[in-house]
Amino acid sequence: MRMIKNNNNPINETKIVDQIRALSIDMIHNAKSGHPGIALGAAPILYTLFAHQLRIVPENPKFYNRDRFILSAGHASALLYSILYLAGFNIELEDLKKFRQIDSITPGHPEYGLTPGVEMTTGPLGQGIATSVGIAIAEKHLEALINDSKNKPIDYYTYVLVGDGDLMEGVSYEASSLAGTLKLNKLIVLYDSNDITLDGKTNLSFTENILERFNAFGWHTSEVLDGEDINEINKAISDAKLVTDKPSFIKIKTTIGKHSKFQGTNTVHGGDLSDEDITNIKEKLNMRDIPFTVSSDVVEDFQYLIYERCSNLTDEYREKKAYLDENKRELLEKITADNKKIDFSSLDIPSLETNSLRKVSGQILNAYAKNNDLFFGGSADLFSSCNNYIENKGDFSASNYIGQNIYFGVREHAMAAIMNGISLAGFRSYSSTMLAFSDYMRPAIRLSAMMHLPNIYIFTHDSLTVGEDGATHQPVEQLLSLRTIPNFEVFRPCDTNEVIGSYKVIMEKEQNPAAICLSRNNLEVLPNTSINDVARGAYIVQKEKVHLDGILISSGEEVHLAIEVANRLFTKGKDLRVISMPNIERFLQQDKEYIDEILPVEKRKIAIELSSSYNFNKIIFNDRYIISQNEFGTSGKKDDVLKKYGFDIESLEEKVASLL
């Protein structure tokens, strides 16, 4: 327990700000790398937020109804860590001394799950602000699900610090535009405006009127002309909190590298400061020039300010929670649980009278979501193609926050970033678009994998069999490029049973994201597909009849082709086994016995997949035996397209026969 101020001495706020600055540059100097510019420039902003606005419980950083603070400008990590330390989070001075060192809790950019008080992994610019929109969306939705007119346990704000780089990234525009449409008034963005980026002055590349831009998006905007003025910053935030129907954007003019001899220039953006510069800065700030000097008065005063505002948060929340009915309490338990596994056995599987995997996918998702408000997601303007609309749960909109279906618009990247926010707030988020457009989402998908978030990505139109829409809409390289992301699983089911099986495995995951890739076309249910075997990644979907002459391995839509090829070749005296492999990575993790059982080493194996040949090289070395697609597709009727690339039955039969 840290000490709390109990005298009436006036608090010297400037001294606290300068303490934050000194610690930050000490960290960077000690590490010999980092970003002193924003740490020196934006210290008053973060100080004001933490001292006067942010409702947090430092000793319980995961307290659910805390206000969130997202450092979108992730390179300001030293600034964040020094503030978290001074505020009383479980970070020691020793941790600050290990800034940017191996196995420390103070890495070069903030990492979710590693440091108490760090709400998400940031560093790639634009992601923080976009993900914050997701956190704010989740807050509105949970408010609608939990609160009533008298009892309001859910009531947090989401604050973000952004720099110019964040605001130049497309994903920040996409998400901000949607935030305006959704009137997310509890989202407050603080813009550290210092007119400098890594390469020089922002006016070389970024001259837009940023307040006008956010006005155009339907935001409340304001400006603080002096970023050193704590009262003005504080007032701007307080004013923003009074706005009831708009998110807020506060532009705060700062000086990058404030007090350094290079202040106001890009020289001070990244890289260590010199000994001399640090000595001079500390002299200016009236601080002792001994690294990592911390004044206990400063700590006491800063923590007092936080304690005074926040000490009753936990009790208040507990009281309010006690008034909730059992269903709502249960939902809150799920939301706050670390383990997001959802049991399959309780699932009421509908009768599935369709061969459209997209429709089946939608029905299974609906079955899961029917009695479980843990699910929250939407589509990038493709509900009608991807079929992931949740029935009877309404549209999420500014006038209906209880609605579960989010219309992300044609904004795949923001959708993925927002999903991260929704997951960070405790929901299980899902989304949909076409597989070819997963490319737009990659930076945010990568962060979901890095943060171990259990996001569900539904990607339809998963191969050249898209047909008429042509090459731009036909994925070729996407399956592999998703499969290669660490912590990420890719499922490509071949029929209804495997769709169910894929969802089963995905929902039972305790953490980590997954994609389910679905054909555009109707595919009949195959006789021997298995719900449960999807968990093993691959299994025998059609056994050889008498004597094993070879093995065809395939996934998704092509499994149907492989079976047809096997059947045709059987009449010609070749007895083939067919393996369905909806998840390569899972299969490779099975024990050797199982792998050897279904894929005996001595037998000829041939893979058939409408995707890059790299996919199957872990199973079949020689590319000759991988019938794959290594060029872009073309526009035409599905069957014509297949024929053009040798994926029609006749060509495949001939090819396979020649390879046996």
Add this chain to the structure above:
Amino acid sequence: MRMIKNNNNPINETKIVDQIRALSIDMIHNAKSGHPGIALGAAPILYTLFAHQLRIVPENPKFYNRDRFILSAGHASALLYSILYLAGFNIELEDLKKFRQIDSITPGHPEYGLTPGVEMTTGPLGQGIATSVGIAIAEKHLEALINDSKNKPIDYYTYVLVGDGDLMEGVSYEASSLAGTLKLNKLIVLYDSNDITLDGKTNLSFTENILERFNAFGWHTSEVLDGEDINEINKAISDAKLVTDKPSFIKIKTTIGKHSKFQGTNTVHGGDLSDEDITNIKEKLNMRDIPFTVSSDVVEDFQYLIYERCSNLTDEYREKKAYLDENKRELLEKITADNKKIDFSSLDIPSLETNSLRKVSGQILNAYAKNNDLFFGGSADLFSSCNNYIENKGDFSASNYIGQNIYFGVREHAMAAIMNGISLAGFRSYSSTMLAFSDYMRPAIRLSAMMHLPNIYIFTHDSLTVGEDGATHQPVEQLLSLRTIPNFEVFRPCDTNEVIGSYKVIMEKEQNPAAICLSRNNLEVLPNTSINDVARGAYIVQKEKVHLDGILISSGEEVHLAIEVANRLFTKGKDLRVISMPNIERFLQQDKEYIDEILPVEKRKIAIELSSSYNFNKIIFNDRYIISQNEFGTSGKKDDVLKKYGFDIESLEEKVASLL
């Protein structure tokens, strides 16, 4: 040669618009798929542009000084093809009947290189408008390089048709913001504003004030309230052309699916219309209800309008070109040549007194660009890290269009899309950022590969040896996900010689994009590296001394580790060969003799690469012999990070020894 009107009958413009509409819906009905909504709604906009503004030479669609028209809303392909057909481009009625069919020149979305008059491949939303910014940037730059106060051969406009979807995509904001900063007054965007997207009304997800947004970006904006009013549309475009210091954005209110019984709803966005609906539409338009009926009057009138404005374009350009000095004429020849190969032998290689591959890369690029204005590119705010600034060529800005260095801002996605535009305009474009952020660029990189554009992507900080910046800045999956893109080459040189060799191969490419991936760290020049052998993808960089005990294969920075491991193991009695493999795909394309020579089949091979194990499975089947990185990295000193993942010399030596 098509006939030209020579009587004085008044032209019935509505009839031409309706002819375009009828042809478009006939095409879609014939194909049984397509997007009738925008074809019916935006026909008057495209008609006005082609009939009254666009300066084109239908019989010579590649005429360099033509105005460009980019259909960013690529799903309106039927509309574009019918207009191109009626305008007299080399498209036959038969081609329209083959819309969306295999091997036709009228694919589902427009494809560059396939259809006369199609300026780029579109379909993935947002790409068209962003690439158009690149085309307009290239125009300004070429104007500055070629024109003088009296003689102005280069003088084209770039027009774009966008829909709501384009404007929701982040890349459209990024590029538009930069276009405003750069005051690209010859860029004119026509916005088909119909309040409808695939999933329903745009107000579910997109309520921003779009004109205010473009004003905030520094654009001229205007609005046409009736999208059927040709005169108003024409006037708005004419007014936009008078603006000398801003790009222009014209919002035109249209009715999606105009004249269909589903007009104004998302039902008519995609999918075929019914027979009945088509009959009714044609009745309304007073047209014969026979598919693909074309009135010769209409053709004559439409082509007359184009001819009248454009017939002297070619002669004028030829005359102006004749007045240019030899250097300028030579540059224009290069710009307009299809083959973008640049000879290495003429290169004046500087003395390279550094071990920083990033610096060497910059010096080679500078050597190429020094006497050749064909190069044009920049950086996403990382000139100072990626070292691709071209010396003595100035910054490209609104006040200095002759400058060659483009400050793209922190906008990787727009950078890649703009590169496509610059390449389409005939330059060789290049860019730089860190490899981890290549994820942001993928949708535009994909289009560069699809269009065979010879873009050069310089990606630095190419592995976990980034060190302190941590996991978000450390690429793991990026090398593979780039290697899997069709038509795309990835180079990962290990030292100065291989950097030179990589540039040599890249510059000698006649078409298709390539990436060069560079370590952040200084790497000494190895004794046996080769400039010329890079073209073979791999070669022996250190031969075994006496007896071949095994082979280490590596790329980039890890080649240095592999050599060190080989040297250490030699003292312990193991004689290893080391292969440097800067380009896997190229190596796999070598003849069998060469492959077997450097990688004898019977010898143990071990790969060492700080990247996904998938990369080397084509060369080494068993993952056991691929020392790779399949998890995200961490923040720490480079050597500590290497040690943590077993990539320090001691661990590698032990690992390799155990595998031999």
